[in-house]
Amino acid sequence: MSSVLDLAGVTVRRGTSTILDSVDWQVNEGERWIVLGPNGAGKTTLLQIVAARMHPTSGTATVLGSTLGRVDVFELRPRIGLSSAALAERLPTGEAVRDVVLTAAYGVTGRWTESYDELDDQRAKDLLAAFGVDHLADRTYGTLSEGERKRVQIARALMTDPELLLLDEPGAGLDLGGREELVAALSELASDPASPVLVHVTHHVEEIPPGFTHLLLMKKGGIQAAGPLEEVLTADNLSAAFGLPLVVAHGGGRWLARAAR
Ligand SMILES: Nc1ncnc2c1ncn2[C@@H]1O[C@H](COP(=O)(O)OP(=O)(O)OP(=O)(O)O)[C@@H](O)[C@H]1O
Numbered sequence: 001m002s003s004v005l006d007l008a009g010v011t012v013r014r015g016t017s018t019i020l021d022s023v024d025w026q027v028n029e030g031e032r033w034i035v036l037g038p039n040g041a042g043k044t045t046l047l048q049i050v051a052a053r054m055h056p057t058s059g060t061a062t063v064l065g066s067t068l069g070r071v072d073v074f075e076l077r078p079r080i081g082l083s084s085a086a087l088a089e090r091l092p093t094g095e096a097v098r099d100v101v102l103t104a105a106y107g108v109t110g111r112w113t114e115s116y117d118e119l120d121d122q123r124a125k126d127l128l129a130a131f132g133v134d135h136l137a138d139r140t141y142g143t144l145s146e147g148e149r150k151r152v153q154i155a156r157a158l159m160t161d162p163e164l165l166l167l168d169e170p171g172a173g174l175d176l177g178g179r180e181e182l183v184a185a186l187s188e189l190a191s192d193p194a195s196p197v198l199v200h201v202t203h204h205v206e207e208i209p210p211g212f213t214h215l216l217l218m219k220k221g222g223i224q225a226a227g228p229l230e231e232v233l234t235a236d237n238l239s240a241a242f243g244l245p246l247v248v249a250h251g252g253g254r255w256l257a258r259a260a261r
Helices: 044-052 073-078 095-104 119-130 146-157 176-191 236-244
Strands: 004-016 017-028 034-038 058-063 080-083 164-168 197-202 214-219 222-228 244-253 254-259
Touching: 004 044, 004 197, 017 044, 017 197, 017 214, 017 222, 034 044, 044 058, 044 164, 044 197, 073 080, 080 146, 095 119, 095 146, 119 146, 146 164, 176 197, 214 236, 222 236, 236 244
Parallel strands: 034 197, 034 214, 080 164, 164 197
Antiparallel strands: 004 017, 004 058, 214 222, 244 254
Protein backbone atom coordinates (compact mmCIF):
# COMPACT_ATOMS: atom_id res chain seq x y z
CA MET A 1 0.00 0.00 0.00
CA SER A 2 1.52 3.37 -0.95
CA SER A 3 1.47 6.35 1.35
CA VAL A 4 -0.67 9.31 0.30
CA LEU A 5 0.16 11.44 3.35
CA ASP A 6 3.11 11.05 5.66
CA LEU A 7 3.48 13.65 8.40
CA ALA A 8 6.37 13.35 10.85
CA GLY A 9 6.76 15.73 13.79
CA VAL A 10 4.73 18.42 12.01
CA THR A 11 4.69 21.54 14.16
CA VAL A 12 3.16 24.93 13.36
CA ARG A 13 3.97 27.94 15.54
CA ARG A 14 2.55 31.44 15.23
CA GLY A 15 4.16 33.95 17.58
CA THR A 16 4.25 32.29 20.98
CA SER A 17 1.45 29.79 20.25
CA THR A 18 1.97 26.25 19.08
CA ILE A 19 -0.98 25.45 16.82
CA LEU A 20 0.17 21.96 15.78
CA ASP A 21 2.49 20.12 18.11
CA SER A 22 4.62 17.36 16.59
CA VAL A 23 1.88 15.62 14.62
CA ASP A 24 2.65 12.20 13.11
CA TRP A 25 0.04 10.89 10.67
CA GLN A 26 0.04 8.40 7.79
CA VAL A 27 -2.73 7.98 5.23
CA ASN A 28 -2.66 5.21 2.61
CA GLU A 29 -4.35 4.59 -0.75
CA GLY A 30 -8.02 3.64 -0.47
CA GLU A 31 -8.52 5.09 3.03
CA ARG A 32 -11.34 7.49 3.96
CA TRP A 33 -10.46 9.58 7.03
CA ILE A 34 -12.53 11.65 9.42
CA VAL A 35 -10.68 14.39 11.34
CA LEU A 36 -12.64 15.20 14.49
CA GLY A 37 -11.92 17.48 17.42
CA PRO A 38 -13.16 20.47 19.39
CA ASN A 39 -12.92 24.12 18.28
CA GLY A 40 -9.35 25.30 18.08
CA ALA A 41 -7.84 21.79 18.09
CA GLY A 42 -5.91 22.55 14.87
CA LYS A 43 -8.03 20.71 12.30
CA THR A 44 -8.11 23.50 9.70
CA THR A 45 -4.39 24.17 10.18
CA LEU A 46 -3.64 20.47 9.60
CA LEU A 47 -5.77 20.55 6.44
CA GLN A 48 -3.89 23.64 5.20
CA ILE A 49 -0.64 21.68 5.51
CA VAL A 50 -1.91 18.60 3.66
CA ALA A 51 -3.50 20.86 1.01
CA ALA A 52 0.01 22.30 0.39
CA ARG A 53 -1.31 25.75 1.34
CA MET A 54 0.94 26.09 4.42
CA HIS A 55 4.39 24.79 5.39
CA PRO A 56 5.15 23.36 8.81
CA THR A 57 7.42 25.43 11.08
CA SER A 58 9.29 22.17 11.74
CA GLY A 59 8.87 18.51 10.88
CA THR A 60 8.23 16.99 7.45
CA ALA A 61 4.99 16.72 5.51
CA THR A 62 5.00 14.44 2.46
CA VAL A 63 1.87 14.77 0.32
CA LEU A 64 1.34 12.43 -2.67
CA GLY A 65 5.02 11.53 -2.56
CA SER A 66 6.27 15.15 -2.51
CA THR A 67 7.82 16.68 0.57
CA LEU A 68 6.66 20.25 1.22
CA GLY A 69 9.54 22.70 0.94
CA ARG A 70 11.23 20.57 -1.73
CA VAL A 71 8.49 20.67 -4.37
CA ASP A 72 6.75 23.25 -6.55
CA VAL A 73 3.39 23.55 -4.75
CA PHE A 74 1.78 24.87 -7.93
CA GLU A 75 2.37 21.45 -9.51
CA LEU A 76 1.16 19.61 -6.42
CA ARG A 77 -2.05 21.59 -5.74
CA PRO A 78 -4.02 20.49 -8.85
CA ARG A 79 -3.64 16.89 -7.59
CA ILE A 80 -5.47 17.85 -4.37
CA GLY A 81 -9.17 18.78 -4.25
CA LEU A 82 -10.09 21.15 -1.43
CA SER A 83 -13.49 22.37 -0.28
CA SER A 84 -13.45 24.85 2.61
CA ALA A 85 -15.34 27.91 3.85
CA ALA A 86 -12.38 30.15 2.98
CA LEU A 87 -12.34 28.93 -0.65
CA ALA A 88 -16.14 29.09 -0.90
CA GLU A 89 -16.07 32.78 0.01
CA ARG A 90 -13.96 33.45 -3.09
CA LEU A 91 -16.52 31.95 -5.48
CA PRO A 92 -18.29 34.72 -7.43
CA THR A 93 -21.99 34.72 -6.53
CA GLY A 94 -22.94 36.02 -10.00
CA GLU A 95 -21.40 33.03 -11.81
CA ALA A 96 -23.48 30.24 -13.38
CA VAL A 97 -23.33 27.04 -11.30
CA ARG A 98 -21.88 25.11 -14.27
CA ASP A 99 -19.00 27.63 -14.48
CA VAL A 100 -18.31 27.46 -10.73
CA VAL A 101 -17.41 23.79 -11.29
CA LEU A 102 -15.84 24.20 -14.74
CA THR A 103 -13.38 26.97 -13.78
CA ALA A 104 -11.67 24.62 -11.30
CA ALA A 105 -10.08 22.96 -14.36
CA TYR A 106 -7.88 26.08 -14.60
CA GLY A 107 -7.64 26.68 -10.87
CA VAL A 108 -9.53 29.98 -11.17
CA THR A 109 -12.72 31.14 -9.49
CA GLY A 110 -14.36 33.22 -12.22
CA ARG A 111 -14.84 32.60 -15.91
CA TRP A 112 -12.74 34.92 -18.01
CA THR A 113 -11.31 34.13 -21.45
CA GLU A 114 -10.19 30.52 -20.91
CA SER A 115 -11.61 28.02 -23.35
CA TYR A 116 -12.93 24.72 -22.11
CA ASP A 117 -13.29 21.64 -24.26
CA GLU A 118 -16.29 19.40 -24.45
CA LEU A 119 -14.70 16.88 -22.09
CA ASP A 120 -14.38 19.51 -19.35
CA ASP A 121 -17.99 20.53 -19.95
CA GLN A 122 -19.18 16.94 -19.72
CA ARG A 123 -17.15 16.30 -16.57
CA ALA A 124 -18.67 19.36 -14.84
CA LYS A 125 -22.16 18.14 -15.81
CA ASP A 126 -21.44 14.60 -14.57
CA LEU A 127 -20.12 15.88 -11.24
CA LEU A 128 -23.17 18.09 -10.72
CA ALA A 129 -25.34 15.04 -11.48
CA ALA A 130 -23.35 12.86 -9.06
CA PHE A 131 -24.22 15.32 -6.28
CA GLY A 132 -27.86 15.69 -7.39
CA VAL A 133 -27.58 19.34 -8.45
CA ASP A 134 -27.39 19.02 -12.26
CA HIS A 135 -30.83 20.66 -12.56
CA LEU A 136 -29.22 23.81 -11.11
CA ALA A 137 -26.42 24.04 -13.72
CA ASP A 138 -27.81 27.20 -15.34
CA ARG A 139 -28.76 28.95 -12.09
CA THR A 140 -26.68 31.75 -10.64
CA TYR A 141 -24.53 30.37 -7.81
CA GLY A 142 -25.59 33.16 -5.41
CA THR A 143 -29.24 32.05 -5.60
CA LEU A 144 -28.57 28.53 -4.26
CA SER A 145 -29.38 27.36 -0.74
CA GLU A 146 -26.49 26.57 1.60
CA GLY A 147 -26.97 22.81 1.10
CA GLU A 148 -27.00 23.17 -2.69
CA ARG A 149 -23.87 25.35 -2.54
CA LYS A 150 -22.04 22.77 -0.43
CA ARG A 151 -22.72 20.09 -3.03
CA VAL A 152 -21.57 22.37 -5.87
CA GLN A 153 -18.36 23.11 -3.90
CA ILE A 154 -17.56 19.40 -3.58
CA ALA A 155 -18.28 18.86 -7.29
CA ARG A 156 -15.85 21.73 -7.98
CA ALA A 157 -13.19 20.18 -5.75
CA LEU A 158 -13.43 16.96 -7.80
CA MET A 159 -13.18 18.71 -11.19
CA THR A 160 -9.40 18.14 -11.61
CA ASP A 161 -9.83 14.42 -10.82
CA PRO A 162 -7.67 14.78 -7.69
CA GLU A 163 -5.83 11.94 -5.98
CA LEU A 164 -6.71 13.41 -2.60
CA LEU A 165 -9.97 15.18 -1.63
CA LEU A 166 -10.03 17.38 1.48
CA LEU A 167 -13.37 18.56 2.87
CA ASP A 168 -13.28 21.10 5.70
CA GLU A 169 -16.61 21.02 7.54
CA PRO A 170 -18.83 20.44 4.51
CA GLY A 171 -21.85 20.00 6.83
CA ALA A 172 -21.49 23.38 8.60
CA GLY A 173 -24.65 25.50 8.36
CA LEU A 174 -26.85 22.77 6.88
CA ASP A 175 -30.30 21.91 8.21
CA LEU A 176 -31.19 18.32 9.07
CA GLY A 177 -32.36 17.46 5.53
CA GLY A 178 -29.33 19.12 3.96
CA ARG A 179 -27.00 17.30 6.33
CA GLU A 180 -28.58 13.94 5.61
CA GLU A 181 -28.37 14.50 1.85
CA LEU A 182 -24.72 15.45 2.17
CA VAL A 183 -23.96 12.43 4.37
CA ALA A 184 -25.60 10.18 1.73
CA ALA A 185 -23.63 11.80 -1.12
CA LEU A 186 -20.33 11.47 0.80
CA SER A 187 -21.15 7.88 1.72
CA GLU A 188 -21.59 7.08 -1.97
CA LEU A 189 -18.28 8.79 -2.75
CA ALA A 190 -16.57 6.84 0.05
CA SER A 191 -17.83 3.50 -1.20
CA ASP A 192 -16.69 4.06 -4.80
CA PRO A 193 -13.25 2.45 -5.24
CA ALA A 194 -12.50 4.97 -8.03
CA SER A 195 -12.81 7.89 -5.57
CA PRO A 196 -9.71 9.70 -4.36
CA VAL A 197 -8.44 9.31 -0.81
CA LEU A 198 -10.84 11.32 1.35
CA VAL A 199 -10.18 13.48 4.42
CA HIS A 200 -13.32 14.95 5.97
CA VAL A 201 -13.04 17.44 8.85
CA THR A 202 -16.04 17.73 11.16
CA HIS A 203 -17.06 18.58 14.75
CA HIS A 204 -19.91 16.10 14.87
CA VAL A 205 -19.89 12.29 14.94
CA GLU A 206 -23.43 12.43 13.46
CA GLU A 207 -21.84 13.73 10.25
CA ILE A 208 -19.61 10.68 9.73
CA PRO A 209 -20.84 9.08 6.48
CA PRO A 210 -21.04 5.26 6.29
CA GLY A 211 -18.04 3.98 4.35
CA PHE A 212 -15.43 6.14 6.10
CA THR A 213 -12.69 3.88 7.45
CA HIS A 214 -10.35 5.84 9.74
CA LEU A 215 -10.45 8.55 12.40
CA LEU A 216 -7.93 11.15 13.50
CA LEU A 217 -9.08 12.57 16.83
CA MET A 218 -7.39 15.89 17.65
CA LYS A 219 -6.97 17.80 20.89
CA LYS A 220 -5.07 21.04 21.51
CA GLY A 221 -2.82 20.84 18.45
CA GLY A 222 -1.98 17.17 18.97
CA ILE A 223 -3.43 13.75 18.30
CA GLN A 224 -5.61 12.14 20.94
CA ALA A 225 -5.94 8.92 18.92
CA ALA A 226 -5.75 7.77 15.28
CA GLY A 227 -6.56 4.56 13.42
CA PRO A 228 -9.48 2.46 12.19
CA LEU A 229 -12.76 4.27 12.93
CA GLU A 230 -14.42 1.58 15.03
CA GLU A 231 -11.33 1.14 17.21
CA VAL A 232 -10.73 4.84 17.78
CA LEU A 233 -14.28 6.21 18.14
CA THR A 234 -14.79 5.10 21.74
CA ALA A 235 -16.43 6.97 24.63
CA ASP A 236 -13.04 7.17 26.40
CA ASN A 237 -11.20 8.70 23.44
CA LEU A 238 -14.03 11.12 22.59
CA SER A 239 -14.43 12.20 26.23
CA ALA A 240 -10.69 12.86 26.47
CA ALA A 241 -10.64 14.85 23.21
CA PHE A 242 -13.68 17.02 24.06
CA GLY A 243 -12.93 17.28 27.79
CA LEU A 244 -16.30 16.04 29.06
CA PRO A 245 -17.80 12.63 29.80
CA LEU A 246 -19.51 11.38 26.64
CA VAL A 247 -21.27 8.21 25.57
CA VAL A 248 -21.09 6.96 21.99
CA ALA A 249 -23.63 4.84 20.10
CA HIS A 250 -23.27 3.18 16.71
CA GLY A 251 -26.06 1.74 14.54
CA GLY A 252 -27.11 1.53 10.90
CA GLY A 253 -23.67 2.71 9.82
CA ARG A 254 -24.08 5.99 11.74
CA TRP A 255 -22.69 7.37 15.01
CA LEU A 256 -24.19 9.37 17.88
CA ALA A 257 -22.55 11.05 20.86
CA ARG A 258 -24.06 12.74 23.92
CA ALA A 259 -23.03 13.80 27.40
CA ALA A 260 -22.93 10.94 29.91
CA ARG A 261 -25.35 11.33 32.80
N1 LIG B 1 -2.21 32.83 12.27
C1 LIG B 1 -2.50 32.47 13.52
N2 LIG B 1 -1.94 33.09 14.57
C2 LIG B 1 -2.20 32.74 15.86
N3 LIG B 1 -3.06 31.74 16.18
C3 LIG B 1 -3.65 31.08 15.17
C4 LIG B 1 -3.42 31.39 13.79
N4 LIG B 1 -4.16 30.56 13.02
C5 LIG B 1 -4.84 29.76 13.88
N5 LIG B 1 -4.54 30.07 15.16
C6 LIG B 1 -5.05 29.41 16.37
O1 LIG B 1 -4.71 28.04 16.28
C7 LIG B 1 -5.73 27.24 16.88
C8 LIG B 1 -6.17 26.17 15.90
O2 LIG B 1 -6.90 26.76 14.84
P1 LIG B 1 -7.64 25.89 13.71
O3 LIG B 1 -8.45 26.83 12.90
O4 LIG B 1 -6.64 25.05 13.02
O5 LIG B 1 -8.55 24.97 14.63
P2 LIG B 1 -9.83 24.11 14.26
O6 LIG B 1 -9.68 22.80 14.98
O7 LIG B 1 -10.03 24.05 12.80
O8 LIG B 1 -10.97 24.95 14.95
P3 LIG B 1 -12.54 25.11 14.60
O9 LIG B 1 -13.14 23.79 14.91
O10 LIG B 1 -12.98 26.16 15.57
O11 LIG B 1 -12.66 25.51 13.17
C9 LIG B 1 -6.83 28.19 17.30
O12 LIG B 1 -6.70 28.46 18.68
C10 LIG B 1 -6.56 29.46 16.49
O13 LIG B 1 -6.98 30.60 17.16
